[in-house]
Every structure is written in structure tokens, then in C-alpha cells.
Amino acid sequence: MKDFFSELLKDIKKNKGAFAGLLLILIFILLAIFAPLLSVYAPDQVIEGALRLPPNSHFQNYYFIFGTDDIGRDLFTRLLYGSRISLLVGLSVVVLAASLGTSLGLISGYFGGWTDRIISRAMDFIMALPSVLFAIVIVAVLGPGLMNAIVAVSIVALPNFVRLIRAQVLAEKNKQYVQAAQLYGASHLRILFKEILPNCMAPLIVQGSLGFSDGILNCAALGFLGLGAQAPTPEWGTMLSDARSFLESSPWMVNLPGLCILTVVLSFNLLGDGLRDALDPRLKNRS
Amino acid sequence: MSLLKVKNLKKSYVTKNLFFGAKKEEPVLKGISFELEENQILGVVGESGCGKSTLAKVLTRLEEASGGEIIFNGKDLRSFSSKEFPHQIQMVFQDPFQSLNPRKKAWEIIADPILVTENISTSEAKQRALAMMQKVGLLTETSERYPHQFSGGQRQRLGIARALMLRPKLLILDEPVSALDVSIQAQVLNLLLDLQKEFHLSMIFISHDLSVVKHISDKTLVLYFGEIVEMGPSTQIFSEPQHQYTQKLLESAP
Amino acid sequence: MRLPLHLNNKLLEIEKLSVQFKTDSGAIEALRPISFTVLEGEILGVVGESGSGKSVTNLALMGLLPANAQITAQKVVFNKNPLNLNSQKDLRAIRGSQIAMIFQDPMTALNPSLTVGYQMIETLRCHFDISKKVAEHRSLALLKRVGISNPEARLKSYPFELSGGMSQRVMIAMAISCHPKLLIADEPTTALDVTIQKQILDLLLDLQKENKMSMIFVSHDLALIKKYAHRVQVMYAGEIVEGGNTEEVIKTPRHPYTFGLLKARPSAHEGKMKEPLYAIPGVVPSLRERPSGCQFHPRCFRATELCKKQAPLLTTAARNFACHHPLEIL
Secondary structure, eight states: OHHHHHHHHHHHHHOHHHHHHHHHHHHHHHHHHTHHHHOSSOTTOOOTTOOSOOSSEEETTEEESSOBOTTSOBHHHHHHHHHHHHHHHHHHHHHHHHHHHHHHHHHHHHHOHHHHHHHHHHHHHHHHSOHHHHHHHHHHHHOSSHHHHHHHHHHHHHHHHHHHHHHHHHHHHTSHHHHHHHHTTOOHHHIIIIIIGGGGHHHHHHHHHHHHHHHHHHHHHHHHTTSSSOTTSOOHHHHHHHHGGGTTTOTHHHHHHHHHHHHHHHHHHHHHHHHHHHHOHHHHTOO | OOSEEEEEEEEEEEEEOTTTOOEEEEEEEEEEEEEEOTTOEEEEEOOTTSSHHHHHHHHTTSSOOSEEEEEETTEEGGGSOTTTGGGTEEEEOSOTTTTSOTTSOHHHHHHHHHHHHSOOOHHHHHHHHHHHHHHTTOOGGGGGSOGGGSOHHHHHHHHHHHHHTTOOSEEEEESTTTTSOHHHHHHHHHHHHHHHHHHTOEEEEEESOHHHHHHHOSEEEEEETTEEEEEEEHHHHHHSOOSHHHHHHHHHOO | OOOOTTOOOEEEEEEEEEEEEEETTEEEEEEEEEEEEEETTOEEEEEOOTTSSHHHHHHHHHTOSOTTEEEEOSEEEETTEEOOTTOHHHHHHHBTTTEEEEOSOHHHHSOTTSOHHHHHHHHHHHHSOOOHHHHHHHHHHHHHHTTOSSHHHHHTOOGGGSOHHHHHHHHHHHHHTTOOSEEEEESTTTTSOHHHHHHHHHHHHHHHHHHTOEEEEEESOHHHHHHHOSEEEEEETTEEEEEEEHHHHHHSOOSHHHHHHHHHSOOSSSSOSSSOOOOOOSOOOOTTSOOSSSTTGGGOTTOOHHHHHOOOOOOSSSSEEOOSSOOOOO
């Protein structure tokens, strides 16, 4: 496994886009971790009178590098803390969707028959509905909030993982090493998790990276619609939605959170594409 | 008493028409019978589609027979529990690339059968795997390598080592040398003959290559479209083939 | 097989052809400078195991090597004209029309989504200025010639409807459709059953005589070469280690590797059973980590210090070998 990752890093370094994506992601992670050290304000701290100040402005003895919002909170601080939320949201969505999706995909591909049909049709159902619309329905049932938004977005992301792993299992399970394991009496669980799953890791890593960006984007969308994180949580999508009435008078309030979402999502997509190139043997051997 | 007795074995696959759901039965083994003594090597010869791989799958219980009887060691093959069965029959596969898990180290591949079936520690299993590696002619220094770091012949040795870990009474080899280079084939064939003596193995050696079967087997069985057309001691089959098809096969062999 | 004596015009002459592959982890010498000739109307057998360079030689001749291959050659003459193996334009002019090739796996050599007829007719019209009707007529004649029954129906079939042997016959029909001077058959029967193998090889032999083609017949099986080739050339690790008339090479191999190959293969017709076979020890060397001196010395029972230090040169006679300690002629 160690060789696997060092090899992977080498391949990614060769791909400029993927490497840039990886660097940006690392920067965002550092910003998120050290947010309290990088800002003197708290994310929900209101400075009286400092309403909608443009970037790089002084107010009394305060300084706001990215300006303030409509009730006088420092935008830079809120964006910093927002990166914590976004990365956590992305991570939770990927962990939830990947773990559940992988299990379902393994079961569905390996056992086939009725289990496969039921799982596959359920996934088809999820994919038949527009993803944001379906997420809205789920949140409407569960009630608005960040946690429920994460659950909803994970469910929407599920089919990607299930279908990916299922296809991989279908290809692997007919290979002779699986038959050999059946012959020496290995249990289904052992075959699934010790023999087949390690051979599904490459596409899973790629999908995980792409799922990260989808998760962040969909959660931001729910936040924008008022169904995700609730005020005063500094979630980028929610901030965007709160600021939209000031689009013309104070464009920075909209532009900056939007730019953050764009950068993070783009970084994960670049990294995901790079990983796909590095891990897919068909693409790797092209000369 | 013979180790393996196969009586009127049948296997057919049911194919379903995609659109109309009409079922069609396609017989692959049309009632074959043969016996195998202990310490004997039975060669199975035939061309593609004759049912030789299906025979291997049925005998290893990877697939169920559609009819007939298989008596192994005096008992019905189906009556062995899933705990007992792995110690009776094991198999070596044709493709030395596909038959080893690419994400496992050499010793893990060989040790897995005993880790699954016996209640032993990993370190003990590893010791026994290393001993087996030596027996099949692999250097123990290579135990931490992954399959892709081995050559075709060495990979086939890994497959043989894995099959022997449970000390089966019968080893089924499905085209074990046809993917190997000529100079390596001889090494693997010699190894198999040595191991047969050491482990008191019976073997069913399946191959399309008459010369290899002739070299290794005591008894030969010629399959043609799911039926046995000729069976007997190898010396006899290869010197005085009776059936037309066997004669044609021998004539075609270079 | 003995070569008819009147045939001694050189069709293909190659001097010091070498191929290197550039990879991330350094260059791989797939073919070390080799020289050989193919005479008009002869079948040259090429024997070798994986990594011996036999396929690389053929792909270089056809201009089908991947882009990271570097081909150098001192002299290549085909049909009395010099040929530049690095010029796709040169190669395109002779590929198909003068040099044709059939591959190991006939199932993947045909386009699965087009009918056999379409593929044959297009090939013919690519090389000749003829109408569809004429091309169809010729295709039918060709299919009949290669022994396909009911050729009219086969023209309308898709490749998946054909068996392995039939696909290989179709490939042969397409290969000979332009009357090539040289046919390269790269393990043409390895994927096929023995009875089909014999039929296909007999067919190739007939066609070769009929069209007075030359043939390069590549195989890992010396027994087949013995039956079907006039001359043989044994390759090991990208070098030619022995060559000569097939009968002589097989009767009195001089290179220990050839000797080993002959001994290692059991025969369906003779030999004792169950006796340990003579096995060449060790494995074919990786082209990334080549041994010093003679490439075969780590596996050779006659190797000495000299073999480790110095690579033997191929002798220059028609019956040639590259060994410091050749086996004696008994």
C-alpha cells in the first residue's frame, strides 16, 4: 500500500492541473484548521455600525480585508470558518456515501439475483430524479439543518458509488483468484472484503475525490435555498443566499463566498481527474 | 478402492433468450463415467468446447452437476461439509495472471487457505507458507513480493503452493502450463511429478496439448463434445489410438 | 523441409536492425542489432520465447510499433528497393500490398461491429481501383480459396459468428488478397485447437507455394517450425543465437539454448513417459536488467568465465550460431 501511494503522488506531480488542485486543497485544509489563529474576530461577532463595508476598509480601529456583511460581521473570518464547514461537509458526504455505497455495491455485484435487482432499481430511482430536487424532498421530510442536508446529499451521491463498485465486483468476481478462494473455503465476507475490495480501491479513490466536490456543491445549494445550514452558521451557500439582495450595492458579499465554492469544487475535480488518469491502467499506458 | 468414481455425469447450462424468455438447455457434459485410483494421474484431452473446464468446475463443486453421481473416497461428493471439502480437492488454474490476487503478497496468497481453515496465528501460517514456497522451488526472500513481480512460471508455482497448503488428496490442474514459455513448461511439469510423489497426490491434468498429457499421465481420457470417445492407459492411447477422433488429434499434433 | 535449390534471390535483407523503447524508467533494448535475410519463396521460421524480440522485429517491419520505439537500421532492402523503417510513408506504400501480416488472435484482429464482407471489400478497394461488385466477387473467390464453406453467407456474418479457425481463415484471405511478396505469420495458430492448427498451417503452406510468397513464420514451438519452415532462426533476449536450415538446426543444435528448447518439449509421438524432462533452469532475463556477456550464460550448462565477460558473436556462415562453447556435431 505504501508503494501504491508514493507511486500515486509521483503520477499526480506530473499532471499540472491535479497538482494545483492538490495544493489548493492543502491550503484550504490549513486555513480551516488554523482559522482561529488567522483571524482576530469570531465568525458571529457583530461590529456595531460596520455595515456592508467594502474590502480593504478601516472602521474606527478595526480593519476588514474582505469587508463586512449586512449586519457588520467580518467577511474574511466567516469565509475562514466556512471552509471548515465545507470541508467537513464534503468529508462526511464522502464517508457516508462511500461506505454505504461500497457495501451495497459489493453485495449487489457479488450475490446477484434478487438482492442485485432490488438495490440496482433503488439506485435507478434515485438517479432518475434531478439530484438537487431529490435532496430538497429529503430535507423537506427530515427538516432543514446542516446535518439533514448532509444526509440528503449523501443519499443523492449513493448511486455513483454503488454502480461503480458493482461494475468492478462483476469484473473481479469471475477472476480465478476468487474461485481459488472459494475452493479453499473462504467465507463470502472474507472474499468480499479481503479479496475483491482491495482491487476496487483505485476507482473508489477517484470517485471519492469527485464525490467531495459534488457534496460541497450540493450542500451549498441546499444552504442557498435555506434548507441547509441555518443562520448564523457561516456556511458559504447560506452566506450567498443572505447576500443576494445586496448583489448590486455590495457585490463582494456575493462574489467572495461564490469564489470560495468555485475554487474548492474545482480543486477536487482537478485532483479527481488526475487520480483517474494515474489509476486507470487504460489511460496510464498511452504514450 | 478407487479415489474418484464418476458415473454418468451430466451438466447442461440453461440459456434464456433475451427478448422472449424462451429457455434453452445446452448440454456440455453428456453423461461421462470414469474412475481414478490413488496416486494416479489422469490426463483429460480435448479441444475448446469439449467440456473439460466444465468437468473441473463440477468436480471442485464450483458448479453443480445436472445429473449423475460423483463418489469421492467412498462418499458422495455433495455430502462433504464445506469444512471438509477443501482438504479433499484443490485446483490449479490456467491463467497465472488472473489466478493470483494482485494486491496480496506472495506469502499471504499461500497462507490464506490455512488461515481460513485452521485456527492458527498469522506468524505460524507465514512459517508454513515459507516452507511450502521452498518445496515448490521459490526463494523465501521473494515472499514479500506481489504477483506482478514474479514471472509466469513462478506465478504458476505460487498457484501450486496455494493448492497444496491444505494437503488435498486430489489436485485438478486446468491447463496449468499452456500459458508458459516452452523452457518454463518443463520446469513446472518436473515439479508436478516431484510433488505428486512427495504428497501422494492424485491428479487430473486437463490440457489441449497431447504431448504434455502423454508425458505426465498414467491414464488418458479423450473428450469430444461432452462425451468420452476413448479412455485407457496413456501408453495405449498414444501408441494405438482406437477412435477416429483420437487418431485425428494425434495426427494433427506436431 | 528442404528449400528448393533454385531459390536464392534475396527478398528482404536486414542489417543491424535494433529497437529501443523509451520509458520513464530508462530505455529498454528490445532488439539488439540483428541481421538476417529472407529469400524469395522460402519460409523462415523464427523461434523464441516471450521477450525474445521476435514480435518486435515483425512489428518494426510493418511500422506498427508504439510511438516510444526507436528503430535504427544500417540497411533494409525489400524487393531490391531500400526501405526506411522510420518513414510511415515508405511503409504505407508496401504494408498490405507487399508485406502482409496475420496475428495470433484472429478474434480481435477483425472489427466486431462490421460484417466480414464489408471489411474484405473495403480492404480490396483500398488497394485496387475496382467496383464494389468486382470486390465482392474477389472476396467470394478468396473465401473459397481459404476453405470457407458457404462463402456467400459468411460475407454477411459478423466476426462473433465465426469460430477461431474461421476468423483466422478470413484474416488469411484478407492478407493474401493483394498478393503480397512477404507474409508474416506471428504465432498464427497459438490460440487455436490442434486439429484446426494443422488445417490452417497446411493452408498457409499451400498458399505460399501457389503464390510463390515468402513467409516469416513465428512460433514458440520448434516442432511446428520443423514441419513448416525451410530455414529457422532462434532468438533469445533480442538477439539471434542460432540459424540455418531447419533440418540441420534441429538435428544438430549448436547453441545450448536451442538444445534446451528441443529437449524441454515432450513429444506426443515418441519419448518415455513420466521421466523428468530436461528443463532449462532459471527464467528469461528481464530486458531492463540484462546479464553481462552472453545473454544466456546464467541459464547455460556450458557457461564459463568467458561467457560472463564477453558476448559471443554470431558466426557468418549460413549455418550460424553465437556461442563460445558450441555443442559438438555428433
